[in-house]
Amino acid sequence: MAYMATSTADIAAMPRGGPRASCLDRLLQTDRLEYLDRDDVDQRVKRSVVRALEWTGDMFGNHEKFAAISLDLLAEVPDPRILELGAGHGSVSRRLLANHPTAHVTVTDVDPAAVAAMADGELGDHPRAVVRAMDATDIDADDGSFDLALFALSFHHLSPAQAAAVFAEGTRVARTLLIIDLPRPPAPLHLLRLATMLPLAPLVPFVHDGVISSLRCYSPSALRALAAHAGVALELRGGLTTPQIAIARRA
Numbered sequence: 001m002a003y004m005a006t007s008t009a010d011i012a013a014m015p016r017g018g019p020r021a022s023c024l025d026r027l028l029q030t031d032r033l034e035y036l037d038r039d040d041v042d043q044r045v046k047r048s049v050v051r052a053l054e055w056t057g058d059m060f061g062n063h064e065k066f067a068a069i070s071l072d073l074l075a076e077v078p079d080p081r082i083l084e085l086g087a088g089h090g091s092v093s094r095r096l097l098a099n100h101p102t103a104h105v106t107v108t109d110v111d112p113a114a115v116a117a118m119a120d121g122e123l124g125d126h127p128r129a130v131v132r133a134m135d136a137t138d139i140d141a142d143d144g145s146f147d148l149a150l151f152a153l154s155f156h157h158l159s160p161a162q163a164a165a166v167f168a169e170g171t172r173v174a175r176t177l178l179i180i181d182l183p184r185p186p187a188p189l190h191l192l193r194l195a196t197m198l199p200l201a202p203l204v205p206f207v208h209d210g211v212i213s214s215l216r217c218y219s220p221s222a223l224r225a226l227a228a229h230a231g232v233a234l235e236l237r238g239g240l241t242t243p244q245i246a247i248a249r250r251a
Contacts, residue, residue, distance in 0.1 A: 011229045012161045017184065018221025024187040028194070030216060034209040036111075037157055043113065045205050050114070052206035053153075054089040062243070066152050066180055067095035069245065071103075073176055074148055083146040083174060084108060085136040085166070086154030090118040097128055106146070108134035137165040141173040149174035153243075155181040156217040160226065163218065167230035171250045179246040182217040183238060190214070220244070 010019075017025035035041045036049055057063045070092075074080040079102045084093045086109055093107040107123050109115050112133055118124065119131040134140055136151060137158070149170040155163060170177030185193060193214060200207040218226070220236050223246050227234035230248075237245040 008161065008164075008229075011164050011226065012159070014160045014222060014225060016160075016216060016222055017187075017219045019225050020221065021219070022187055025190070025219075028187060028190050028215060030212060031159075032212055032215075034157065034212045035205050036209060046113070049205050049209050050089050054091055057091055062153075063091040063095050066092050066150070066243075067099055069180065070096060070148060070150050070178055071100055073178060073247070074100075074103075077147050078102065079104070080147045081145065082106070083139075083141070083149040085134065085139075085149060085151040085170070086110070086157070087118065088114055088154065090121070090123050090131075092150065092152055093123060093129065097123075097126055102128075104128045104130075106130045106132060106141075108132050108136075110135050137162045137169060139169045139173050143172055144175065146174040147176070149177045150180075151178070152180040153182070155179050156213050160222070164226045164229045167227050167232050167248055171230070171232045171248050175249065177232075177246075177248040179223075179248070180243050181246075182213055183240055183242065183244045184214075184217045184219040184222075185240050189240065217244075 015021040015026045016029040035045055082096055082103055082105045084105060084107050087093055087107045088109060090107050093105045096103055096105050105128065107118055107129055115131060115133045123129045123131050151166065158166065167177065194211060197207055197211050201211045223236060224234060227248055231251060232248045233251045235247040
């Protein structure tokens with residue numbers, strides 16, 4: 001396959017812009033972590049980022065859109081079993097449960113604080129929801145346990161090696177893996193996007209994490225390389241101004 005990496009080491013070193021990323025694109029990436037991923041950041045700062053993510057998702061209708069994309073893939077499944085990875089605040093899972101009367105959703109995140117917050121809320125009391133701590137790179141579930149695994153707006157948090165593991169694990173435990181994440185624009189447009197965000201990054205935690213998210217998101221070329229390394233078939237949708245959608249299944 002054209003995008004096949006020759007080894008795990010090749011994938012680990014792959015640029016976020018893909019194996020053939022330009023020199024400029026390679027400069028527009030970082031290994032720096034978002035506040036949400038750091039252990040040395042005050043929980044109040046992290047909560048402010050989570051609240052901002054939840055607010056923007058509600059304001060722009062992303063939670064509803066992501067739930068609709070997920071359920072469209074499950075149109076022929078009468079009682080779908082859904083796994084949400086990296087659920088964060090759990091808003092997409094709440095939409096899935098509200099919009100499908102017989103769906104069962106396992107809502108997960110690797111962050112214990114996020115899991116505790118979801119378990120203490122509406123999802124923790126929902127009869128068709130289970131809230132669990134889970135690592136998306138090492139999913140604690142049997143093969144074929146779910147009809148769909150969803151990973152929304154969290155994939156960029158992962159290193160290339162971890163991202164390839166998600167492709168392998170997600171398609172192992174579910175018939176379909178749906179990844180929805182930020183688009184990575186061509187380098188000149190990426191520079192413009194970053195220029196609009198950088199002035200506020202030192203002042204607003206949500207914008208700080210947004211800058212790092214932009215630098216860490218994967219291009220379509222990179223997603224193809226990751227999927228090929230994991231040995232899964234991939235369909236890509238989306239554009240420069242809309243979320244990037246990757247639908248993966250075992251080849």
